[in-house]
Amino acid sequence: MAEAEVTLNYRSLPVKASCIALTASLPIALVFAVWSWVVIIMAVANGSIQVGPTLVLVFGQVLIIAAMAIGAFLFSDRTIFMNRQGISLPVWLCPAFGFRSHHEWSKVRAIRYHNNSLTLVFERSLPTNIAFSKLTPAEAQQLLVALDVWSGGSAKFPELEAAKSEMHLIAGVDDKHGYTEMWEEELTRRFGATNFIPLEPEAVVAGGRFTVERQLAFGGFSAIYLVRDPGNKQFVLKEAVIPEDAETAMRSEAIRLFDREAELLAKLDHPQIAKVMDNFVDHGRHYLVLEYIQGQDLRKYVRQHGAVPENQVVSWGLQIAEIIAYLHNQPIPIIHRDISPDNLIVDEHGLIHLIDFGASNLFLGTATGTMIGKQAYMSAEQLRGKATTRSDLYGLGCTLNYLLTGNDPEALTVSKPSSSIATINPKLDALIEQCTALEANERPASAETVANTLRQLEKVPA
Numbered sequence: 001m002a003e004a005e006v007t008l009n010y011r012s013l014p015v016k017a018s019c020i021a022l023t024a025s026l027p028i029a030l031v032f033a034v035w036s037w038v039v040i041i042m043a044v045a046n047g048s049i050q051v052g053p054t055l056v057l058v059f060g061q062v063l064i065i066a067a068m069a070i071g072a073f074l075f076s077d078r079t080i081f082m083n084r085q086g087i088s089l090p091v092w093l094c095p096a097f098g099f100r101s102h103h104e105w106s107k108v109r110a111i112r113y114h115n116n117s118l119t120l121v122f123e124r125s126l127p128t129n130i131a132f133s134k135l136t137p138a139e140a141q142q143l144l145v146a147l148d149v150w151s152g153g154s155a156k157f158p159e160l161e162a163a164k165s166e167m168h169l170i171a172g173v174d175d176k177h178g179y180t181e182m183w184e185e186e187l188t189r190r191f192g193a194t195n196f197i198p199l200e201p202e203a204v205v206a207g208g209r210f211t212v213e214r215q216l217a218f219g220g221f222s223a224i225y226l227v228r229d230p231g232n233k234q235f236v237l238k239e240a241v242i243p244e245d246a247e248t249a250m251r252s253e254a255i256r257l258f259d260r261e262a263e264l265l266a267k268l269d270h271p272q273i274a275k276v277m278d279n280f281v282d283h284g285r286h287y288l289v290l291e292y293i294q295g296q297d298l299r300k301y302v303r304q305h306g307a308v309p310e311n312q313v314v315s316w317g318l319q320i321a322e323i324i325a326y327l328h329n330q331p332i333p334i335i336h337r338d339i340s341p342d343n344l345i346v347d348e349h350g351l352i353h354l355i356d357f358g359a360s361n362l363f364l365g366t367a368t369g370t371m372i373g374k375q376a377y378m379s380a381e382q383l384r385g386k387a388t389t390r391s392d393l394y395g396l397g398c399t400l401n402y403l404l405t406g407n408d409p410e411a412l413t414v415s416k417p418s419s420s421i422a423t424i425n426p427k428l429d430a431l432i433e434q435c436t437a438l439e440a441n442e443r444p445a446s447a448e449t450v451a452n453t454l455r456q457l458e459k460v461p462a
Helices: 013-046 051-076 137-150 159-165 167-171 179-190 248-266 298-305 310-328 359-368 389-405 426-435 447-458
Strands: 005-009 079-083 086-090 100-104 108-114 117-122 128-131 210-219 222-228 234-241 276-282 285-291 344-346 352-354
Touching (some): 013 051, 210 234, 248 276, 298 344, 310 344, 310 352, 310 389, 310 426, 310 447
Antiparallel strands (some): 079 086, 086 100, 234 285
């Protein structure tokens, strides 16, 4: 539900070397400066040198040390950040006043492609060259997707087509869902402008059955609200809108799926799954009414408390796996499609609850072509629109990695917490690695299998 963002790590060897050199030289320069200042003070006290030239020398040393510190800081920034508003670049990649170079998409005047490199030409700024060799294949793909969607696309900058056509060569991957196809699917599914306007506080829906208190989340063609009924009982209302330009057949299929899955979800009865109370249509907007669960989502929990201890992660992971197993074991298996820290709430008793799932996710994906899920927690097959029960296990593995490390995993990669946590239990590390395998058939066979492994780990003394 959050606004789409893309973060890339630009790996420039000269910049990295400069950063290391400056960082290593800075302590030496400081020691030398302090030593020289002591000598100067003693010389001034003895009257062997004058104060004026001494101050110039000291001031010059301070400037040099400050320049080295600033240089080390600037060269340590190797992140390219993009969202709907524009692109933010390290100042060494695109010179500008300040520590970062920010450009709105409307300021992009040209995009050129040559020798596996993109050159971005901005208004009132020097051209910026971005070499694909300094990005991972997945990051190069994300860069092209973001540029094509947010900067105006191939219609405005035709050379983006040439870059797109060579993506499969850069990726070095040869499968039926090659990089070009994945790129096209990512473009059509994940992003896209919308005129959808969410409801305002105190708005009334369903003929007065519910009053909106506040918006909880918003993105794409959907929104989530905290609402109350006439008796002041609180609920969560999930809203989905079919865009006006949707094809008739697609609209009908989306509504059919919404009604079918809403009916299935209403039959679920699990104490740790937000209960679907009702579904209805009001003014062309489709709604799910869900039980309101008080607590804190796991992302906010980690932001407030930091990385979670391993024994707690195992306990929470077991609860999540059991919840997923319950969904997958329904007569018609229910795939959540968005297992992530944002959709898991911990209550005051330490119990995990699953929220924001089901009918509206499948409904939106069908009606709008919008990919449901958060980029860092989505498996490759879900990215292609082919989610399976094992796609939820990928999201589970990524979530456990996030809880342990406090950092979102890199999209479309295998998570291995031991790379940053040397003391982690090897069995837990192996489980997360297996859950996040890029190929679905290399992941555990079921959520029950994951739960059994976590039960064994829970019995191991901390």
